[in-house]
Amino acid sequence: xxxxxxxxxxxxxxxxxxxxxxxxxxxxxxxxxxxxxxxxxxxxxxxxxxxxxxxxxxxxxxxxxxxxxxxxxxxxxxxxxxxxxxxxxxxx
Numbered sequence: 001x002x003x004x005x006x007x008x009x010x011x012x013x014x015x016x017x018x019x020x021x022x023x024x025x026x027x028x029x030x031x032x033x034x035x036x037x038x039x040x041x042x043x044x045x046x047x048x049x050x051x052x053x054x055x056x057x058x059x060x061x062x063x064x065x066x067x068x069x070x071x072x073x074x075x076x077x078x079x080x081x082x083x084x085x086x087x088x089x090x091x092x
Contacts, residue, residue, distance in 0.1 A: 010052035010090045014045050017059065017083045021045075030076050037066035041083075053092040060087050 024030060025038040044058040063080050066072070072080075 007052065010056075013086050013090055014052060014055065017056075017086050018042055018045055020079050020083050021059075024076055024079055027076065030073060031069070031071045034066055034069060034072055034076060037062055038080075045087075051092055052090050056087040056090040060084055 021038045021042045025035045025042065027035065030038075041059040041062045044062060045055050047055055047058075050058070063084055067077065067080060
């Protein structure tokens with residue numbers, strides 16, 4: 001029972017992350033490579049054959065790489081940090 005509740009909570013967190021990443025990936029004021037990384041993270045989060053924790057850590061590693069980009073607008077960086085903190089709470 002507890003496990004199922006946790007899975008639901010994790011899926012909810014992934015949905016939240018997907019929503020914000022979707023905003024970033026469609027924001028034309030954000031450089032293309034950063035939008036692409038947001039899309040890649042979204043794809044990583046949607047791979048059903050992995051556990052939520054594996055999907056989250058794959059997305060985090062993609063975002064972690066792009067966060068070093070000096071061309072990233074500050075408001076985009078804040079959004080991506082928020083996504084990462086939401087995803088970091090997902091454990092196996």
